[in-house]
Amino acid sequence: MEGRRQLKAFICLLMVNFIQCRTDRFREQQELLDYRTYHKCLGKQLDIYFILDASTSIYSEHFERIQELVRHIVTKLSLGDRSTRVVGMLTYSDDVQSTPPPLQLKTIGSKMEIVDRISIDNLPHMKGKTETYKAIRYVRLLQDSEFRKEAQNVMVILTDGGSHQPEMTAEEAELARRKGFLIYVIGVGIYLEPNEWTLIASDPDSEYVFNVSKSSQPLLPVVYSFLDSLCGASLALCNVHNAANLYFIAGPGGASRAYHLIDTFAADTMVPSQGLLRVGYIFDHCNCIDKPLARAETYCGEHKYTECLQYPASSKTYQTLLKKARDYARWPRMFRSQVNQVAVLFVDEESIIENWRDINNLVAENINLIIVDLGVRYCFTNFLKEIPQNMSNYIRIVGDVESQEYLKERLTKLICQAINDRYGCVPTVQ
Numbered sequence: 001m002e003g004r005r006q007l008k009a010f011i012c013l014l015m016v017n018f019i020q021c022r023t024d025r026f027r028e029q030q031e032l033l034d035y036r037t038y039h040k041c042l043g044k045q046l047d048i049y050f051i052l053d054a055s056t057s058i059y060s061e062h063f064e065r066i067q068e069l070v071r072h073i074v075t076k077l078s079l080g081d082r083s084t085r086v087v088g089m090l091t092y093s094d095d096v097q098s099t100p101p102p103l104q105l106k107t108i109g110s111k112m113e114i115v116d117r118i119s120i121d122n123l124p125h126m127k128g129k130t131e132t133y134k135a136i137r138y139v140r141l142l143q144d145s146e147f148r149k150e151a152q153n154v155m156v157i158l159t160d161g162g163s164h165q166p167e168m169t170a171e172e173a174e175l176a177r178r179k180g181f182l183i184y185v186i187g188v189g190i191y192l193e194p195n196e197w198t199l200i201a202s203d204p205d206s207e208y209v210f211n212v213s214k215s216s217q218p219l220l221p222v223v224y225s226f227l228d229s230l231c232g233a234s235l236a237l238c239n240v241h242n243a244a245n246l247y248f249i250a251g252p253g254g255a256s257r258a259y260h261l262i263d264t265f266a267a268d269t270m271v272p273s274q275g276l277l278r279v280g281y282i283f284d285h286c287n288c289i290d291k292p293l294a295r296a297e298t299y300c301g302e303h304k305y306t307e308c309l310q311y312p313a314s315s316k317t318y319q320t321l322l323k324k325a326r327d328y329a330r331w332p333r334m335f336r337s338q339v340n341q342v343a344v345l346f347v348d349e350e351s352i353i354e355n356w357r358d359i360n361n362l363v364a365e366n367i368n369l370i371i372v373d374l375g376v377r378y379c380f381t382n383f384l385k386e387i388p389q390n391m392s393n394y395i396r397i398v399g400d401v402e403s404q405e406y407l408k409e410r411l412t413k414l415i416c417q418a419i420n421d422r423y424g425c426v427p428t429v430q
Contacts, residue, residue: 035111038076038224041231045151045409046084047106048077049139052123053159054091055130057191061215063125066158066188069212071115072223073156079109086114087146092135093128100124102138106146132159132200133168136183140176149392150410153179154230157200158186160213161193173200178241178420180413184226187211202239203272238269238416240277243339246419247280247325247367248296250346254374255283257401258346259296261372264408265415266295277419280328282321289328325367341367342418344411347384348374368418372397372411393418 052066070089077084090102103122108114139155147153155176163169173183185197185208192213201208207229212222250258262281271277271293281288286300325343369388373381373396385394393414397407 033071033075033115035075037078038227038231041076041078041084041227043078043083044231045082045148045406046077046154046230047087047147047151048084048154048156049087049142050089051132051135051139051155051157051159052089052091053093053130053132053157053188054097054124054126055093056127057130057160057162058125058189060125062160062189063120065212065215065219067118067120067123069158069186069188069219069223070156071118072219073226074114074118075111076223076227077111079111079114081109085148085151087142088139089118089123090135090138091123091126092131092138093126094131096135096138097124097126104146129164130159130162131165132157132163132196133165133172136169136172136176136200140172140179140181143179143181149413150406152182152409152413154182154184156184156186158188159197160187160189160191161196162191163193163196166196166199169196170199174241177202177239180238180417180420182239183208184230185209186222186226187213189213203270238265238412238419240269240271240416240419242420243276244419245278245280245328245339245341246293246415247282247328247341247343248346249282249321249325249343250284251321251348251350252284253350254346254348255285257374257397258283258372259300260401261346261397261408261411262296265412266293268409268412269293269416280325282325282328284321287324340419340421342370342415343367344370344372344415346372346374347376349376368421369393370411370414370418371395375399390418 050070052063052070054063058066074086077086079085085106086108087106088102088104091097096102100122103117105114105117136155136157143153176183182202183200185201187194187197187210190213192211194209194211197209198205210222210226212219248258248262277293278290279293280290281296281300283296283300288299291299322345368390370393371384371388373384373394375396375398376384381396385391388394395407395411395414397404397411401408
């Protein structure tokens, strides 16, 4: 009997020491964390959700490595209501964690407080099958309620791959990308399926797929490579996945500002195939249709008229442009009926006075309109807001556009959503 008591006491001592050791190791990791924001992430408007694979194939040491990596990433972000938010975190296996529920973090602006919550208690190692599609779907369905429309929405998935239903995983990832999510995959563990990583992640793989599967591999170099992609200046805000026709329309008074906004969109957009997105540049001095996406000056700059038609501006110029946009939108439907039709109207004071009826008529053509108000009088503002089918497809930009990064990014995202809207295809006009 005495021997049993001694054995029990010894086992208890071992458990206490083990727990104390784990606690000391966690505190040591906390002390080693560097909370200084990475310079490329300063002021970046990102909404990020971390998805952690907690299936049986992820061993305990790998799961700890996943959490350690997420802690390091969080410490480098620029957190704030007008910059980056960590919307939440979850673990998954057969299903998304339910007890405790996924972490809701979007209202927490303290890096240290978020890091403190990244623990086995809040993010359990569940074991079971790898049902990655359920986790992606869960986050995708949170977009309208939890993510900001003006911020780039991001999923970061840490997994070894090899999901139980890879077809469903690929389909859910595609749906999320179409909704505007950028998806990063960080490979972990020993049972690796890199082919699935590439099916899940945004393109190109070189910027959206990372690997920390080697236990001896230092984490910080991977963290900084990841942040270079996440926060880098070359980050594309829009990845085109749908076939679409996009028309930019600007009258004489708004052309110069329209040029700058179009150039911003072109620089922040990735089109994997030239035939996927065809663009029309419809300005007072330039009429260029069915072109690949490029800076406006490429087709309509000075001495570029050999490529495109030109005609002199007049008091009826904007009315003419709107009619041309209507005709151009009808023409490709005969050849590419299942494409989204999107028109971006840059409306200034001169444009609105005589042409409000013609602007409204475009809605009847089933064209997805985005209105860029370049500073018209407030008596017209409410009218402009009501024109688009989607009320959020209105943006007001007053004054110098070059310095208004937030509004430029918002416009890029509005156009991107309209192009990639899976259910935005319009019927063929008879």
